[in-house]
Amino acid sequence: xxxxxxxxxxxxxxxxxxxxxxxxxxxxxxxxxxxxxxxxxxxxxxxxxxxxxxxxxxxxxxxxxxxxxxxxxxxxxxxxxxxxxxxxxxxxxxxxxxxxxxxxxxxxxxxxxxxxxxxxxxxxxxxxxxxxxxxxxxxxxxxxxxxxxxxxxxxxxxxxxxxxxxxxxxxxxxxxxxxxxxxxxxxxxxxxxxxxxxxxxxxxxxx
Amino acid sequence: xxxxxxxxxxxxxxxxxxxxxxxxxxxxxxxxxxxxxxxxxxxxxxxxxxxxxxxxxxxxxxxxxxxxxxxxxxxxxxxxxxxxxxxxxxxxxxxxxxxxxxxxxxxxxxxxxxxxxxxxxxxxxxxxxxxxxxxxxxxxxxxxxxxxxxxxxxxxxxxxxxxxxxxxxxxxxxxxxxxxxxxxxxxxxxxxxxxxxxxxx
Numbered sequence: 001x002x003x004x005x006x007x008x009x010x011x012x013x014x015x016x017x018x019x020x021x022x023x024x025x026x027x028x029x030x031x032x033x034x035x036x037x038x039x040x041x042x043x044x045x046x047x048x049x050x051x052x053x054x055x056x057x058x059x060x061x062x063x064x065x066x067x068x069x070x071x072x073x074x075x076x077x078x079x080x081x082x083x084x085x086x087x088x089x090x091x092x093x094x095x096x097x098x099x100x101x102x103x104x105x106x107x108x109x110x111x112x113x114x115x116x117x118x119x120x121x122x123x124x125x126x127x128x129x130x131x132x133x134x135x136x137x138x139x140x141x142x143x144x145x146x147x148x149x150x151x152x153x154x155x156x157x158x159x160x161x162x163x164x165x166x167x168x169x170x171x172x173x174x175x176x177x178x179x180x181x182x183x184x185x186x187x188x189x190x191x192x193x194x195x196x197x198x199x200x201x202x203x204x205x206x207x
Numbered sequence: 208x209x210x211x212x213x214x215x216x217x218x219x220x221x222x223x224x225x226x227x228x229x230x231x232x233x234x235x236x237x238x239x240x241x242x243x244x245x246x247x248x249x250x251x252x253x254x255x256x257x258x259x260x261x262x263x264x265x266x267x268x269x270x271x272x273x274x275x276x277x278x279x280x281x282x283x284x285x286x287x288x289x290x291x292x293x294x295x296x297x298x299x300x301x302x303x304x305x306x307x308x309x310x311x312x313x314x315x316x317x318x319x320x321x322x323x324x325x326x327x328x329x330x331x332x333x334x335x336x337x338x339x340x341x342x343x344x345x346x347x348x349x350x351x352x353x354x355x356x357x358x359x360x361x362x363x364x365x366x367x368x369x370x371x372x373x374x375x376x377x378x379x380x381x382x383x384x385x386x387x388x389x390x391x392x393x394x395x396x397x398x399x400x401x402x403x404x405x406x407x408x
């Protein structure tokens with residue numbers, strides 16, 4: 001599961017971002033394609049949950065949409081993004097572990113339970129946090145800024161089941177859109193999974 | 208003269224080797240394009256299966272605009288009765304017909320969703336919200352599948368027209384024709400216009 005926060009979507013739709021990042025970063029485990037990309041664009045007031053092929057039966061478009069409506073949007077409207085994202089990840093995790101367990105009407109979250117589940121999942125759920133920041137303002141020919149991983153991210157290595165810490169570097173990218181010249185960060189930053197099969201499943205929410 | 212002869216021979220050998228490395232490329236790319244197309248059909252099918260549920264749910268709403276609903280039902284029927292010829296991908300006529308029918312369903316559905324905005328009671332039901340999420344998701348999957356197909360066809364068609372693919376085509380794959388390209392979703396460019404009863408009735 002990867003969380004991406006974008007200051008601006010630029011020319012591309014949030015669906016395109018989710019899909020392209022999921023595919024280029026190969027989110028998910030090889031052969032299982034159980035990756036999820038959550039894209040948050042606070043300034044464009046949009047959020048998207050992009051679901052890999054392997055999870056489409058558990059996190060259907062309707063489930064993803066319900067999670068966004070119930071957990072993300074109420075918090076996002078108040079500007080409390082972290083709260084919304086935490087609840088969203090909780091919701092997704094619950095559904096993955098126990099399909100049909102999510103009561104959409106129950107907005108109260110059992111945080112302790114969820115933390116327990118995440119620990120239990122161990123090598124199953126990989127949570128990266130990536131912050132992509134613009135340095136310059138967005139213009140017609142957007143100068144995309146250094147792609148920065150601003151924090152040291154703790155992750156579960158999904159193939160070995162061990163807890164490890166990734167120190168990601170930063171680099172410069174200048175481009176107009178998510179076009180073909182988007183080089184895979186995996187080649188340069190050691191930031192990659194083995195999955196990557198995404199077919200556009202998931203849901204988008206706007207507020 | 209001998210050196211020139213050797214030189215030409217060497218060149219031919221190099222070209223042959225270069226060519227041989229690509230001997231499987233045409234069928235490989237063809238398969239990728241076919242797989243991508245299967246995904247396009249698959250997603251359209253998924254959408255078609257959603258329509259009866261959607262129509263049933265919307266019908267339940269008090270005096271829902273009939274013409275809108277009717278348009279969806281008709282477009283769905285047309286898509287359902289469509290015969291897909293075996294040479295669909297290389298047949299421009301058949302491809303145009305396919306695109307026209309699917310496009311008609313796309314616009315009928317998007318118009319339905321716009322009209323539904325006017326029915327708060329309908330929008331509030333869980334059944335409708337679920338269907339709306341599924342429809343939006345499916346439209347997005349269709350867009351993704353179409354883009355993947357467009358990319359796959361571009362690779363395949365390029366292989367047919369460039370060296371060494373063009374040589375292999377003439378030698379082994381003479382029956383292969385370039386596949387039809389899809390246009391960027393026309394439904395995404397036109398915003399459905401909605402006329403709320405100003406025309407009477």
